Amino acid sequence: MTQKAFVRTEMLPEQDPPPTEAGIVGWIRENLFSGWLNTLLTLLAIGVIYYVLSGLLPWIFQSVWNAGSLDECREIMKATWGETHGHACWAVIKDRWLQLLYGFYPPYPVYPDANFGEAPVGHWLPAYFRPNLALVLLFAALAPVLFDRVPRKMLVFTAIYPFVMPWLMWGGSVWTPVGIAAGFAILFAVIRYGQVAMGFLLAVIVGVLAALLWWGLIMGYVTAGLDQIVPIAIPSVESREFGGFMLAILIGVVAIGLSLPIGIVLALGRRSDLLIIKSLSVGFIELIRGVPLITLLFVASVLLNYFMPPGTDFDIIMRVMIMVTVFASAYTAEVIRGGLAALPKGQYEGADSLGLDYWQAQRLIIMPQALKISIPGIVSTFIGVFKDTTLVSIIGLLDPIGLSQGIRANQEWNGIYWELFAFIALLFFVTCFGMSRYSMWLERKLQKGH
CATH class of the missing domain: 1.10.3720.10 (MetI-like)
Incomplete structure (x- = not known):
C-alpha cells in the first residue's frame, strides 16, 4: 500500500508578496477600492477635491502681491489674466x-516727552x-x-x-512688578511658615490679608522711594x-x-x-x-x-x-x-x-x-x-x-x-x-x- 506524506519535509523558498497586495498599490486596493461602495465614494471624493483645488489653488498662487490699493490689484489682475475671476489680492496682507x-x-x-522729529x-x-x-x-x-x-x-x-x-x-518702572512679586512672596511665606502655628486655613487667610495690605497701602510708597533712588524704567505703552x-x-x-x-x-x-x-x-x-x-x-x-x-x-x-x-x-x-x-x-x-x-x-x-x-x-x-x-x-x-x-x-x-x-x-x-x-x-x- 502506497503511503502519502501530509507534512512537508522541506521549507519552500521565500517569495515576494503579490504586487497588488503590498506597498502603495495594496494599501489603495484595501482602503480605497475594496468594494463597489468604497470605489464610488473614492471617486466622488476625488471629484470634490479636484473641484475645490481647481478654484482654491489659482486664488492663492495666481494672485497679486504688489499693489497699493484694491483698484490697482484689479487692474493688475485684468492685465495679467484677463476678465477671469478667482484671483486673490494678497497685497493687502503685505501692506498691513x-x-x-x-x-x-x-x-x-x-x-x-520726546520732541517731534527726534529719533526714538x-x-x-x-x-x-x-x-x-x-x-x-x-x-x-x-x-x-x-x-x-x-x-x-x-x-x-x-x-x-x-x-x-x-x-x-x-x-514703566521696574519696581512696580518687583513690588507685586513681593506681595506674592509675603503670601507664600506666611502660608509656609505660619501653618504650623495657625493651621493651614488660618495661615491662608492671614497671608491673603498681609498681601492685600502690602499691595494696597505699603507697596506704593516703597516702589516710589526705590524709583527715586534707582530709577530703572522703560517707556510706557498705553493699552489702547x-x-x-x-x-x-x-x-x-x-x-x-x-x-x-x-x-x-x-x-x-x-x-x-x-x-x-x-x-x-x-x-x-x-x-x-x-x-x-x-x-x-x-x-x-x-x-x-x-x-x-x-x-x-x-x-x-x-x-x-x-x-x-x-x-x-x-x-x-x-x-x-x-x-x-x-x-x-x-x-x-x-x-x-x-x-x-x-x-x-x-x-x-x-x-x-x-x-x-x-x-x-x-x-x-x-x-x-x-x-x-x-x-x-x-x-x-x-x-x-x-x-x-x-x-x-x-x-x-x-x-x-x-x-x-x-x-x-x-x-x-x-x-x-x-x-x-x-x-x-x-x-x-x-x-x-x-
Whole structure:
C-alpha cells in the first residue's frame, strides 16, 4: 500500500508578496477600492477635491502681491489674466501684516516727552523688540512645564515670567512688578511658615490679608522711594495701542495660564465636604457657565467701573483678562471634576492607607491621574478660549477681527474681504493646531507602559 506524506519535509523558498497586495498599490486596493461602495465614494471624493483645488489653488498662487490699493490689484489682475475671476489680492496682507500682528503698538520705545522729529529712544533695537522678546521668553518659561527633559531649574524663570511680561509689554518702572512679586512672596511665606502655628486655613487667610495690605497701602510708597533712588524704567505703552494677533495671544496666554490652577481649586471645592466651600464653588461655576462670554465682556467693558471707587482707572485689557480667565476657569473646573469622578475609589483608599493627608494625596496620587484623564477636555477648553478672544472686537478692542474691519473701511482697501480673514484664520489655525498636537503627544507619552 502506497503511503502519502501530509507534512512537508522541506521549507519552500521565500517569495515576494503579490504586487497588488503590498506597498502603495495594496494599501489603495484595501482602503480605497475594496468594494463597489468604497470605489464610488473614492471617486466622488476625488471629484470634490479636484473641484475645490481647481478654484482654491489659482486664488492663492495666481494672485497679486504688489499693489497699493484694491483698484490697482484689479487692474493688475485684468492685465495679467484677463476678465477671469478667482484671483486673490494678497497685497493687502503685505501692506498691513504688521498692523494685523501688533495693532498700533509702537515699533520702537518712545518717551512721551520726546520732541517731534527726534529719533526714538532705543531706535537701534529691532522693530517690535519688546513684544517679540516677551513671546520668546514665553516659550522659555513654558518649556520646563511642557517638557520633562528641560532642566527643572528653569522653573525659577517660569515663576518670574508673569512679572516680567507685563513690564515688557506696558513698560514703566521696574519696581512696580518687583513690588507685586513681593506681595506674592509675603503670601507664600506666611502660608509656609505660619501653618504650623495657625493651621493651614488660618495661615491662608492671614497671608491673603498681609498681601492685600502690602499691595494696597505699603507697596506704593516703597516702589516710589526705590524709583527715586534707582530709577530703572522703560517707556510706557498705553493699552489702547495694543491690538492685532498680539492682543489675542496676550489675553489667551493669561487666561489659559491662570484658569488651570483656579479650575483645579474650584473642582476640589465642588467635591469638598465643607458646605460653605462646596456651595460657593458650585454657585460660581454654575453662574459663570450659565452666562455667555460676550455678556461677561460687556460687564468688563461697561459695568465694572460702576463698582470701582470714583476716579479709579482700571485698565480695559486687565478687565477683559479677568473676565476671560473667570470664564475659562469655570469650564476647566468641570473638566477636571470629570477626571476626579473617573478615578476609582481605591485610589483614595490607597492614599489613606499610606497615611497621606488631604493635600499630599491630591498632589501625589489623585490630581496627577485626574489631570491625565482630563487632558483632551482641558486642551479643548483652552483652544475654545483662545478662539473666543476674537469676541473682544465687539467691545472696541482692536484684535485681528477689529483691525480687519478698520482696514476694510479704508478707502484704499474698501471691498477687500476674503484675503484678510484667510490670513487671520491661518494665524489661529497654526496656534490651535500646535496646542492640539502637543496634547496628543502628551497623551501618548503618559500611556501606561511607555
